[in-house]
Every structure is written in C-alpha cells, then in structure tokens.
Amino acid sequence: MGSETLVLTHDTMVEGVHFLAGQDLHDVAWRLVATNMSDLAAKGARPVGVLLSYQLGGDDAAFLRGLGAALTRYGAALLGGDTVSAAGAKTVGLTAIGLATHLPVPPRSGAKPGDEVWITGPVGAALAGFEALQSGEGDSEAYRRPVALVAEGQLLAPLVSAIMDVSDGLLLDARRMAMVSGVTLTLDRSAIPIAMPEDRRDEALRWGDDYQLLFTLPGQVTPPLPAFRIGTVMEPGPEPLLLDGAAPSGKLGYEHR
C-alpha cells in the first residue's frame, strides 16, 4: 500500500469453544486483542488499529473496558466494526491492522538446515491459568490476560529465518513450521522451558495460548533478547518433527477446524 507494507489478521472466538461460557467479558476482550496482536508480533509488525465484530449480550460494558485496556496496551486504535444481536453462543471477532517494520516480512517457512530453534519463554502457563480459572483456585492470569510479544517480534524480524507465534501448542506449531519450510525440526525435550510441574511436561508442550514466539536463527546468531535454544533444523526426513530423536506421539496441539 503505497510506501508501507500492511500486515492483516483476523481471529474469531466463540463462547464455549474458544472461551468459557460465562467467562468475564473483560478477559475475553483482552484475549481477543492479544491473539490478534500476537499474529502481528510474529510478523514483526507494529499495531495500528482494529475492527471489531461483536455479538451483543451479557456484560457488554465489561467487554468494552477490556477492549479499551488491551488496545491501549498495544497502542492500537478501534477503527470501526459491526455489532449484531443474535441468540446462541456469543461470537466475537477482531481484524487487526499492522505496519511491517522490516522487509521482507519474516515468514514461518524459512527454516533452513543448520539453523537453531528458539523460543522466547516457557509454555504451559496458559494451561495452568486455565485450570486455575476452572477450579477457582490459583492464579489464572496467564490464561485470562495473555501478552502478545509485539516488541520482541520487531526485534527478531530482521534476524530470523522463520518465526511464528505458538498459539495451538508448541509441538503442533513446530511441526507446521517444519512442514512449510520443507525441513525437519528436532527438539530437545528437556531444553524446552515449561511453566508447569515436570510431570506435566507433555501437556505443556501441547497446549497453546501462551503466545510465545518460536523462531529459527542461523547458527552463531544470538537472539537480541532472552530466549531459549530448544533444537536444531535438519534436512527433511520422513518425520517433520522429532522430539529427542523420535516423532512425538498423540495429539500435538489444538487442531482448529
């Protein structure tokens, strides 16, 4: 668009599917903004504004407060949108518009053999928070108020060969990065930072919503921020993802439809 490169994304969330029935709408708004901002972060984009699709009902004022707080947090403006009245599960959606800060916009498909695999922080915090919210005991903040790593994405964009946000589970998202890059990613299970007890490591690696950034860097390149080296990129083999040398079993994450 003229002299600028736009980054656009849209996420829709449905009550009972993407958030709990009866969940505080302040938190729902916060998560809706965060998930979209995380998509921008993974492209190194600076948030500009959003358009909201909002099904009225419940504590609309709480939603608006959460939306305002989250947008302020990311410096994004509410540019417009649409409200609808409908029965049934509450559906909310957000389109976010950002400006690329580095060209080319970093892809998720650029991982190359010899690169190293990094992550910005632990996975599993949102799972722990989700359980706390359901049980009413413990700290649910990480699930209710996730933070998109917008500044981190802008720092990483000029350096990475591939980058994406971990929204559906580390193993699933890492496998996706490997497949679109045409390589095999091999991860060192014990090197992956988790925010859960060790006996729940397998679950932490399969839960999304933490919005950490997963990225690959050429060997010898050190990330310009705190990050964890969790594996390496290899030539393509029969399995796109290896965990301690073997294809991980079972469900790898949250499969959208």
Next chain:
Amino acid sequence: MGSETLVLTHDTMVEGVHFLAGQDLHDVAWRLVATNMSDLAAKGARPVGVLLSYQLGGDDAAFLRGLGAALTRYGAALLGGDTVSAAGAKTVGLTAIGLATHLPVPPRSGAKPGDEVWITGPVGAALAGFEALQSGEGDSEAYRRPVALVAEGQLLAPLVSAIMDVSDGLLLDARRMAMVSGVTLTLDRSAIPIAMPEDRRDEALRWGDDYQLLFTLPGQVTPPLPAFRIGTVMEPGPEPLLLDGAAPSGKLGYEHR
C-alpha cells in the same frame, strides 16, 4: 498508510437475523461481500481484499463458490481470516480493505443547504426479492445477489458534498445523513424511484438491502451517471427529514443494534 489512504469496513451477518435460516450459502456469501463492497463504494474506494470470519457448517463448498464469484466480481482478493466450529446460528463476517481514490474521502456529513439530494436507482427491489424468496414465487435475484455500486462511488466521490449507501432503508438513512450534516433533508415522495407497485411505496422507502447510493450535490452540478433527483437540502429545522413537507411517521427502516 504511507502514500495511500485506506478505507476499512467490517460487517457481520447472523443466520435468522441477517439472512434466512437455510438460505443458499452461495447467496449468503454474495450478500456478505456486496454489503462490505457497498461500504467501500460509499467512500469512493477501490476494493483491494478481504479477511473472512467463517463459522463452518452446512454447504461450506457453496459458500466458498459464492465468495469466490463475488470477490472476482469486485476484483478483491481473499487475504486471510479465520474459521471456527460452533453450535448455533451460523455467523459470518467480512473485513474489507479498499484504497481511497479521491481525497478527502467523501463524508456522509457534508450535506449543505442548497444542495440537491440524489439517488442512483430505485429502492424496494430487495424487498420484492425477499418476498419472492420466502414465497418461492417470482424473481429473488435482487435480494440474493445485490450489487454494490463500486464504480459509481468512484465517479461520484470527487463531486458530492455527502454520500452514503442505503442499507437500512432510504428514509432512515436519509434522516441519518441529515442529522450528521446538521441540516434538514426534504424529499419529494413521488420523485423517489421504486421497484415495487405504487401501493407499496411506503414500504419500499423503508426497506434496505438495495445498496443504492444516496448523495448530495451542489445545485447546478449534474451527476456523471444516471441518477434521480429526489429532494433538496435545507437549513436545519425541528425535523431532520421531511417527506412532502412533513416528518414521515412510523418506523423509517431497519434499526441495527
């Protein structure tokens, strides 16, 4: 954005509210695109692309075909979006991105005393089409496959003092234009072209979905396309909208929530 001015819009449609339960999803997709493109048309914007929010279910293939056909019609690309699985009324949304072709982007608030009020074509065709679709008799095309006047909007943008698309009913939308412009619009009831029998004129003036463009031009300026002069702009009075000299009674159109 750099050297370009973007026009952004979002519309959400819910089954049973904005389209009929069980309606052909090809037509639903077409209308979803048209309603968004009409928002761009009213700003004189050239369509660039869209992001789709889509709740899966029913004949998804038909929806996709309709979406593809409509986007091709308007020269807009499907840039991305999100799909969700959920129970309940099908909800679909579209964000459309366009480029302004004339600056300043024409407002709906610029009608001035002395201007004349114009419309691009008849109202009521979508109402007739809606009734045909419900009864299974007659031509429902105008309701199922409305056409957004994108080229017309670009032609009008440099000339108009105010412009908007008629999506909720001519009387309601004309009243809105008058209010945001701080003027009174006086319409000549018999000059308004309708696509219904004369005895249903009052309904035709109150039904939306035709996506005609309503605009005001300074006196002596002739529109560069076929259009109908339906009234004049006056100094603000106690009523923002007059029809044959009196405030129209009853419901003026479709009031969104």
